[in-house]
Amino acid sequence: MTITYKSREEVPLKEKWNLEDLYINLQKWEEDLKMIELLANELKTFDGAIHNGIQLYQFLTTQEKLSYKFNHLFAYAMLKVDEDTRDTTSQSLLERARALSVKISSATSFFLPFLLSLDEHTLKKYIAEEKGLTYFEKDLFESFRYKKHVLSKEQEALMSQFGEALSAPANTYAMINNADIKFGEVTNESGEKVELTRGMYSKLIEDENRDKRKEAYKAYYKPYLQMKNSIASTLAAAIKNNVTTSKIRNYPSALEKGLFADNVPKEVYENLIMATKKHIAPLHQYSEFRKEKLGLDELRQYDMNVPLVSGVKQVIPYDKAYDIMLRALAPLGEDYVNTLKDFKKARYFDVRETPGKRSGAYNLGVYGVHPFILLNHQDDLDSLFTLVHECGHGVHSQLSSQYQPQITARYSIFVAEVASTVNEVLLINYLLDNEENEKVQRHLLNHFIDKFRGTFFTQVMFAEFEKLTHERAEQGEPLNVEVFNTIYETLLREYYGDTIVADEEMKYGWARIPHFYRPFYVYKYATGFASAIQIATNLLKGNEETLYNYLEFLKSGSSDYPLELLKKTGVDLTSPEPIKNSLAKFKELVEEFSSL
Incomplete structure (x- = not known):
């Protein structure tokens, strides 16, 4: 516990x-x-x-x-x-x-x-x-x-x-979302009503008891519905600020302004969305399979995170999670693993959830010092993945700082998600390879499919939400609660299919996403994931050239444009291949899991 x-x-x-x-x-x-x-x-x-x-x-x-x-x-x-x-x-x-x-x-x-x-x-x-x-x-x-x-x-x-x-809209939302927000109440194990925390929510939304999931879901969304107009106002202001700044600076669109620093053509962004929607069928099939496996008449949003393999919920204390990570990342070489051992000894981490602490997780690399990694560790499988993910960023920061001068040490966010996701792919492969219990193997496969869904498909959906809302602002059309709700709900249906029955809370998902205050950021999770699938696949084959090129990539900081740095690892995102390969991998995973 x-x-x-x-x-x-x-x-x-x-x-x-x-x-x-x-x-x-x-x-x-x-x-x-x-x-x-x-x-x-x-x-x-x-x-x-x-x-x-x-x-x-x-x-x-x-x-x-x-x-x-x-x-x-x-x-x-x-x-x-x-x-x-x-x-x-x-x-x-x-x-x-x-x-x-x-x-x-x-x-x-x-x-x-x-x-x-x-x-x-x-x-x-x-x-x-x-x-x-x-x-x-x-x-x-x-x-x-x-x-x-x-x-x-x-x-x-x-x-x-x-x-x-x-920057006021983003700062205001951060204060609402981290300092002021009070979630509704849920029933604890003793039958008492207690205020929900984010850490509790991440556990309860996966609970096998559907009533507990529903209670947590309703309590979690309660403040977002209560503050819907205030949050819609901050988001609309952030979007309009970005659109106005883009016009003042003579960019063709806010999207192109968002891509300019990385020298990424808008076609990369648009092709990501188009290719994903073209090959969305396996995600719809997975929703249908989830409904069938859970034995439900109606599949609701709060049914989307519960593991489909019951009775194998793993408790993974922080120290054990760290040891698993070190073994899982062995394909990256002894130096990489030793670097992570040093991270823990030197206290680069802030591990536990405490009242008032910022939610989520991140890595902050500080040139001339070292990375600082914030966690809210919950001793579960998700937290193990989060640890591995943030350590990918951490080592990337460390190596870029060691091998680059200050002027090129800070890497682009575009390539950042590659380093974190390669680690996640190596972790799931390690866990599957070293697990003899078939039920646990199915659980891990299910977990990776859901991780894939969250890191790839959901982020592409978010990317399209950003594109559509910015385009509305550029056309002088209003942005408010109703507009955000309509766009968000429509996208949910397109991406996840009609199997999910909509409830009042579902269309307010936009209100809880802090990344929307960093315009055109989230698509990089998806491109990073696609790149990582390709790199990790080659690393697991023991390809020495891939390992050398990948470690050089981690040392490169911003010494070249992101797409060029990735090409040196063998990934070309100007072609549709990495995206198509990832979508084919997802289809393969869903088919394998369904057959089990």
Whole structure:
């Protein structure tokens, strides 16, 4: 049984991350804040004063020094807030860090318009004058790609002032979703009514008792229905902000703005949706099979996560989960496994759910320090997969930081999901290969199908929701509760079929998705999953070339565009093959499971 902690103080030290690796005390944080403010003021003095390579180099090195310090400062504030989102002291640190971010943006807003006012010949002359600029050369010329999307110096200065206001919808939703939200009540094992938590929900929605699932489902959605208008307002504002910014910056659409940094053609996004819908039949069949296997007259949303193989619910304590992970990832080599052993010893993790702690899980790589990994571990199979997933991100961060200079150490989100999902595919293969009990094997197969469904199909559905809602905003059409409900419910039917009977809560799924406040992000889970299936398949064949290329990919940071980095691993997402292969794999899994 999972241990429930009533406060953060109860959690053992070894299961809490060590933020002293960032700042030994608050005084050091305050000292860095003052230093960053001085550096920001110094950067301002370069406005109109860059006339040669030496001055350009001085500006860029000062900016990189500031960036290094600010990333540490912001990471500390964010991690402190996420430990307990109710803590006003931590909130204050984060607010000050955000305000400082706006000040930095304002101080440097002149630079991109200045850079793009130069011709290529002048920039090359500056680089010839100051050899140190070769470090920045690729980045400088990459900026020219943005030329038609950068405004005048005065307009950029004005836009930088709106940074905090434009992020307000996302920040407001984060506070609603993490700090303010109160779920309904559920009945505990003693028959008492207790307030539902997210951690409890993830367990109860898989309970074999249908009444418990229904009760948890209703309690979980209760606050989202109560706050539907407020949440619809924050989401509509976030979408409209993005659409407006895209227009101001001369992008053909918000979608193309979202794909521009990664240099991904919109066809990759659109083909992902089209290919998935074209081959959606196995997912519909799986819904029908689920209804039949559960012996239900009506399949409801709260029936979609209960395991179809009963009596094999596994309790996997955190330490055991970690050991399983180390064995499962052996195909990635001894160095990879040893890196993860070091992660645990050095307390890079914050493991347990506690009141006020941010929900979910993430990895935050901090250049010059190390990754910090937030978990809400529940001692179950899902938590094992989450651990393996986030450690994929963590090692990716670690290796990119070790092998890349600061300027290219931070990898694109597009490639991030590859590293995490390769780990998940290796884990499921390890678990299936090392399980002799046929019933447990069926349970694991069922679990992987549901994981596939959530990481691939659901994310593609979310990606289409984003596309459709942004297109409505671009056409000047209203966005409100009814519009979001209609779009979301229609997509649910298209993706999951008519087998599922709709209830009032089902169409409000959009209200609980924080990723919608990071536009055109979720599709990367699906492309990452498809890429990972291909890479992991080759790794499991013992292909040494694949292993070498994949580890090189993990060390590459952002040294090339994401699609190019993936091509080096043997995955070409500009072709439909990786997507088609993944969909064929899903069909194969459903057929195998159905036959059992």
